[in-house]
Amino acid sequence: MSIEDDVRAPARVLVVGASASGLTTVEALRRKGYAGPITVLGDEPHAPYDRPPLSKQVLSGAWEPERATLRPQDALSALDAEFVLGDPAVGLDPASRTVRTASGRALRADAVVIATGVRARRLPGQENLAGVHVLRSLDDALVLRADLLAGTRLVVVGEGVLGSEIAATARTLGLDVTLTGPLTAPMAMQVGPLVSGVLADLHTERGVTLRLGTGVVGLTADEGRVTGVRLATDEVLPADVVVVAIGASPATRWLTDSGLELDNGVVCDSRCRAEEGIYAVGDVARWHHEGLGRLIRLENRTNATEQAMAVAGAILGEDRPYTPVPYFWTDQYDAKLQVHGFLPADAEVDVVEGDLTARRFVARYRSGGRVTGVLGWNMPKQARMRRQEIVDDLAAPAPTH
Structure with a gap:
């Protein structure tokens, strides 16, 4: 049976936010075989672009602004999606799954994905x-x-x-x-x-x-x-x-009258579902992480991609919790830092590879008897290999005291 024959597949999908997470949701839907109409609504006039280079390559002038664009126009056209840009969403009626825009449009869909990101404080x-x-x-x-x-x-x-x-x-x-x-x-x-x-x-x-x-x-x-x-x-x-x-605040003001639960983001279940037929993805989503047993919200580029793929699957009837090991990176001068997992403020930290004084090392973070995170400073491969310790401890029963 093809995906379009599956009764669980929505007839029409609307993605609110022409962001990395919004674009990846569309790409993942198409990759998984969804052939129905998709509309992407964006508040900026630009085609989807990447944000991490803004504070580095674009700001320094090493990149022309166009290089931050996520996909060339022919790749966007191949998605067969309608991009409505430069028209912010101003309201959502969850019952009819209708989004109103600043220009007066009313866009209705059977599945709505909220990918509006955050606003700078x-x-x-x-x-x-x-x-x-x-x-x-x-x-x-x-x-x-x-x-x-x-x-x-x-x-x-x-x-x-x-x-x-x-x-x-x-x-x-x-x-x-x-x-x-x-x-x-x-x-x-x-x-x-x-x-x-x-x-x-x-x-x-x-x-x-x-x-x-x-x-x-x-x-x-x-x-x-x-x-x-x-x-x-x-x-x-x-x-x-x-x-x-x-810092930044989740861009949820347009949802104030929607009836959705808003608390440091759009509150979702473990499938990133805010309400039947309504999902949230990326920086704006605060969802239940079953591995941690609590709500979390992540502001990083990797999560934007991984969560979007999970949401695309959920829209098409896959029933799996989204339980990532977070990952982010930062480049400052010649220092490249990669962080896997969580680094609690009260964690015990020890250097497990390399040398702190040489500024080439891997640090491991422990909290509550578990490995919660690893950080690599100019040691990306070694840090990535240590990531498995986090996965193992997330899956293990809680330590008894």
Whole structure:
């Protein structure tokens, strides 16, 4: 029996979000034999593009913007899907599975996939100031690059992955860069004190000024343009350009009146289903991970792809829980970090391969008697091989005490 004969296959699919996860959902549906009509609704005018290069290759100028596009036009055409771009979704009626758009369209489908991602958080008052940026979209990256090329002093607010990457890229462009945020080291929340300490040394050696461990209370300005960042200590860090990289919020405001459960994302079951016929995928999805026994939401590129393939299967009647081992990477200067699994703040960390001082090592993270994660610093193959320890411990019964 072909997939189109299967009564469980929806007659029409609507993907809300022309993102990596949205595009991969379409590709996976076609690969699995789905031949019905598919519509992809996107709020940006651009064809689907990749976000990780924005803070690195696109921002530095190593890539032309077009290179970040995920697929050439002929590959998109071969999917036989309708792409409706530059028209944000503004509402969803789950009962009829109808999505309303800003232009007044009403798009109905038998299966709706929510792939709207996240929105960058901002500081109060920053919208009205020239020289203050967030970095989420391709357009954000291009506007920021133009400002960096014209400026000399950059302050990055936010010491997480994105803030650290932007600081590294801006230093390679020759700017005077200061990185600030409430935590004590770059990516301290993501990788813990041992590795974030090594990252702090790396940034300092490359000329980044670290003003960490204190909060930001606001911005200073003159004639509508930013002049600095005010810290909780009342110190002002002078700046021609400021990037605010203080995290992101799931893009669910358009779903406020939908009746779907919204709590740090679209809440889903273990099949990434928010309601009958409605699924969520990528950064916006918060689903029940059966291996962990709790709801999780992941903001990384690998999950966007893996979860999209799982959702495509669920739409076509496959009944399998989505239980990934998370993976993300970051490139800063000549350091390439690969992270598999979870790195809890209270984890016990030991270096199991390589040498910390040589900045080529694998660190293993343990919590509650289990291996929860591994991190490779310029040792991608070795870190990937250690991933199996996480898989084994996720599948094992909980330790007894």
